[in-house]
Amino acid sequence: MRRRDFIRGMGAGSLTLGAAATTLSTPLGEPQFHWTMVTTWPRNFPGLGTGANRLAESIVAMSGGRIAISVHGAGDLVPAYDVFEAVSKGKADMGHGSAIYWKDKSPAIPFFSSIPFGMTASQANGWLYHGGGLDLWTEVYDPFGLIPMPVGNTGIQMGGWFNKEIRTTADFDGLKMRIPGLGAEVLARAGGHPIDLPGKALLGALKDGSLDAAEWVGPYNDLAFGLYKAAKYYYYPSWQEPATVMEAIINRRSYEALSPDLQAIVMHACKAANQDMLAEYSARNPVALQTLVSRFGVELRRFPDAVIDRLRSLSAKVLEERVSKDELAARVHASYRKFQLQSLEWAAIDDATRSMRDGLL
Numbered sequence: 001m002r003r004r005d006f007i008r009g010m011g012a013g014s015l016t017l018g019a020a021a022t023t024l025s026t027p028l029g030e031p032q033f034h035w036t037m038v039t040t041w042p043r044n045f046p047g048l049g050t051g052a053n054r055l056a057e058s059i060v061a062m063s064g065g066r067i068a069i070s071v072h073g074a075g076d077l078v079p080a081y082d083v084f085e086a087v088s089k090g091k092a093d094m095g096h097g098s099a100i101y102w103k104d105k106s107p108a109i110p111f112f113s114s115i116p117f118g119m120t121a122s123q124a125n126g127w128l129y130h131g132g133g134l135d136l137w138t139e140v141y142d143p144f145g146l147i148p149m150p151v152g153n154t155g156i157q158m159g160g161w162f163n164k165e166i167r168t169t170a171d172f173d174g175l176k177m178r179i180p181g182l183g184a185e186v187l188a189r190a191g192g193h194p195i196d197l198p199g200k201a202l203l204g205a206l207k208d209g210s211l212d213a214a215e216w217v218g219p220y221n222d223l224a225f226g227l228y229k230a231a232k233y234y235y236y237p238s239w240q241e242p243a244t245v246m247e248a249i250i251n252r253r254s255y256e257a258l259s260p261d262l263q264a265i266v267m268h269a270c271k272a273a274n275q276d277m278l279a280e281y282s283a284r285n286p287v288a289l290q291t292l293v294s295r296f297g298v299e300l301r302r303f304p305d306a307v308i309d310r311l312r313s314l315s316a317k318v319l320e321e322r323v324s325k326d327e328l329a330a331r332v333h334a335s336y337r338k339f340q341l342q343s344l345e346w347a348a349i350d351d352a353t354r355s356m357r358d359g360l361l
Contacts, residue, residue, distance in 0.1 A: 031068035033262070035254065038087070040080040040097035042200050043073025046224045047284065048217075048246070051152050051277045052096035055248065058269040063262055069094070080198045084249060088144045093254040096151065098246050100181035107322050107329035108140045110182050111336050112148065114241040116315035119340050120347070121153040121243035121278055127339040128245070136332050145252045149270035152246035152277025155285070157238035158222065159303055160215030161206065161231035166303060169310045178202055178214035182318055183240025189314045199225060206230035215240065219288035220281060228296045235301045239311050246277060 037056055041049040056069040072092075074080035083095040084102040099113035111118075112133070119127065127133040128150055141148045160179070164171065173191040184194035197205060197214075199221070205211040207230045214231070215238070216222050228234075248270050255263060292298040303311075323329040 030065075032066045033068070033254075033258065035067060035069045035093035036077070037069055037071045037094040037096060038076075038078050038083050038092040039071065039095065040074055040083050040101055040198075043071075043076065045073070045199075045221070047154070047220055047277065047280055048152075049073060051246065051273060051280070054276065055096065055151055055269060055273040058272060059266055062265045062269055067258075067262060067265075071096075074198060074200075081196075084144070084146075087249050087251050088146055090145075090251055090253065093251050095249040096246070097249070098244055099148075100241070100244065103181055105144070106140055107326040108136070108332040110322075111332050112137045112140070112245060112247065113181065114244040115182055115319065115336075116186055116240050117312055118242050119336070119343070121155045121245075123340060123343045123347070124153065124243055124245055125150070125274070126343070127336065131339040132335055133339070136335060140328060140332065141249070147250040147252055147255055149248045149250070149267065149274075150245050151248040151270050151273040153274065153281070154217050154221075154241075154244045154246070155278055155281045156243060157218045157241045158215065159235035159238050159240075160213050161222070161227050162213040162233045162235060162301075163206075163231050164212070165233055165301060166235060166307060168304070169307055176210065176212045178205065178211050178216075179240060181240065182315070182322070183215075185318045186240065186311060186314045189318070190311065203227060203230055217244075218281070218285050219292055220284040223288040223292055228292055228298050232299055233301050234292065234298045235303055237303070237308075239303070239308060239315070246274075248273075 037052060039049065039052045041052065043049055044053065052071055056071050059067050060069055072078075077092065078086045080097075081101050083092075083097045084105060086092045087095040099109045103110045103113075112128075118124075124133075128137070134148075134150075137148045160177065166172070169190050172187065175187075175192040176195055177187060177192055178197050179187055179194050180196045184196060187194045195205075195211060197211075199216050202211070202214045202216060203226055206214055206227065214227065216225060216227065218238075222228070222234075250266065255266065258266065293300060319333065323333040
């Protein structure tokens with residue numbers, strides 16, 4: 001690994017973690033490893049970019065400064081969607097993003113981010129940590145020289161921003177919509193034209209008519225990008241991304257160069273980051289949604305049941321075709337679906353409990 005400057009100014013396009021680490025009461029030693037992290041997010045973007053920052057800060061602090069990390073936002077060192085390739089080839093030691101952006105690397109990859117009508121955040125964590133999902137994820141990424149770890153989840157997302165109401169699936173005909181992952185394939189079968197753009201390009205594309213609609217994340221991040229300035233209707237639920245897992249991808253050579261205790265620190269920092277991000281979105285989304293509706297007059301709309309039913313049917317076909325010709329993808333799909341089906345009864349109990357609580361308020 002090339003030695004890199006540990007202290008960098010924010011204007012240089014990276015986050016310096018040395019200054020934050022010096023606040024620890026335990027004196028920090030000279031860094032033994034200098035890692036570079038590249039992300040798919042704009043630098044310091046709320047929730048996603050700052051989640052990458054906090055993960056790096058945790059590793060620096062927990063390692064006592066033995067690992068130094070510079071964090072680079074999308075476009076600083078590599079374009080947003082080149083993160084996977086950059087870490088795989090050793091151009092960076094670590095990446096922070098979501099598997100939804102490199103679904104074409106393997107038919108199995110989308111299951112480790114979010115699939116249409118897939119699991120909730122808590123179900124996904126259960127599958128990954130205690131249902132064999134993480135072992136399968138590791139197997140899928142092994143040929144690329146990568147080690148994956150979940151490092152966050154946005155929870156339930158939104159269906160997207162639209163410049164017209166969606167009353168039937170016919171309203172998708174010719175619709176130019178920013179939507180990534182398998183949701184893009186489903187939209188295409190519904191008659192739409194999916195376009196995958198980085199988040200920072202969405203507002204301009206909606207304003208100039210390059211897009212008719214766009215889905216990004218949810219209220220917290222959508223408010224930060226100002227998407228309410230360019231679209232009137234805000235639809236839910238997120239059929240395409242019920243809960244989106246964020247991932248750390250670690251170059252295997254960089255990881256294996258660490259001592260066992262430093263390897264453990266990296267893994268446990270990822271686990272902590274995974275819980276922290278979901279907690280942040282659970283806290284920020286309600287406040288942001290209230291702001292969008294009450295302050296900026298955003299009109300909430302629910303997709304009609306008939307539209308959801310049609311999208312569900314198309315999604316099943318897309319998934320079936322995707323895994324039918326790939327043995328590993330078929331195994332991942334079987335494991336994913338088994339865990340999801342096992343979770344349904346408990347999820348129904350949780351919903352009933354939620355309804356009871358609602359009735360008491």
